[in-house]
Amino acid sequence: MSFFDDLPEPSARPRQPQPVRPGWFGPPTDELPGIVPVGEFLYNSPRMVVALKSVEVYSTGCLLDTVWCVRRENESDQEWRDVMEQSFSRPGLPGIMMGVAFPDGRKAVAAHPTPSMFEGSEDMVGPVLTHQGGGGTGGSDEQVDGSARYWLWPLPVEGDAQLVARWDELGMPESSLVLAGEQFDDALGRVRNYWSP
Numbered sequence: 001m002s003f004f005d006d007l008p009e010p011s012a013r014p015r016q017p018q019p020v021r022p023g024w025f026g027p028p029t030d031e032l033p034g035i036v037p038v039g040e041f042l043y044n045s046p047r048m049v050v051a052l053k054s055v056e057v058y059s060t061g062c063l064l065d066t067v068w069c070v071r072r073e074n075e076s077d078q079e080w081r082d083v084m085e086q087s088f089s090r091p092g093l094p095g096i097m098m099g100v101a102f103p104d105g106r107k108a109v110a111a112h113p114t115p116s117m118f119e120g121s122e123d124m125v126g127p128v129l130t131h132q133g134g135g136g137t138g139g140s141d142e143q144v145d146g147s148a149r150y151w152l153w154p155l156p157v158e159g160d161a162q163l164v165a166r167w168d169e170l171g172m173p174e175s176s177l178v179l180a181g182e183q184f185d186d187a188l189g190r191v192r193n194y195w196s197p
Contacts, residue, residue, distance in 0.1 A: 023060040024128040024153040034187030043175040057187035061153035069145040086169045096167045103159030
């Protein structure tokens with residue numbers, strides 16, 4: 001007989017229904033997205049690059065996968081440490097500003113606080129752009145790079161939208177690129193629900 005054989009069985013507990021998440025909160029947890037392989041620069045200079053790698057399209061919105069890299073020029077060690085510190089992606093603190101302009105004139109800006117911090121946020125009509133984390137930031141004595149993902153809701157399929165970024169602390173002026181509604185619409189047709197045949 002094993003030491004663990006006579007342990008009491010845990011009591012059964014009732015199954016909890018999964019809460020309904022509003023569309024602006026993030027991607028559906030039961031979908032395989034359609035991918036738009038963008039690979040376009042938002043900003044490109046001899047010192048700094050900010051780019052949109054790809055877009056994951058879901059039935060309710062899309063995840064924008066962004067990356068950035070800053071090369072050291074003639075900064076002192078302390079100045080370079082400051083650049084590295086400013087290169088971290090942290091919502092609500094100084095850093096990259098990211099937004100999307102919809103074809104109808106509406107706009108969404110990734111900011112802190114997020115809509116979930118407001119009472120009545122389940123009734124939001126959008127558009128909403130929220131920071132969804134990223135691959136972090138890494139660096140050396142020569143360059144620092146990072147990534148971040150942004151959830152955009154709703155999906156802009158009625159015409160072209162515009163992704164806009166600015167990073168004052170690192171000297172990046174306001175820059176933008178077009179998000180083609182036609183590409184989003186095509187990718188939307190490739191979205192698959194996990195549980196549908």
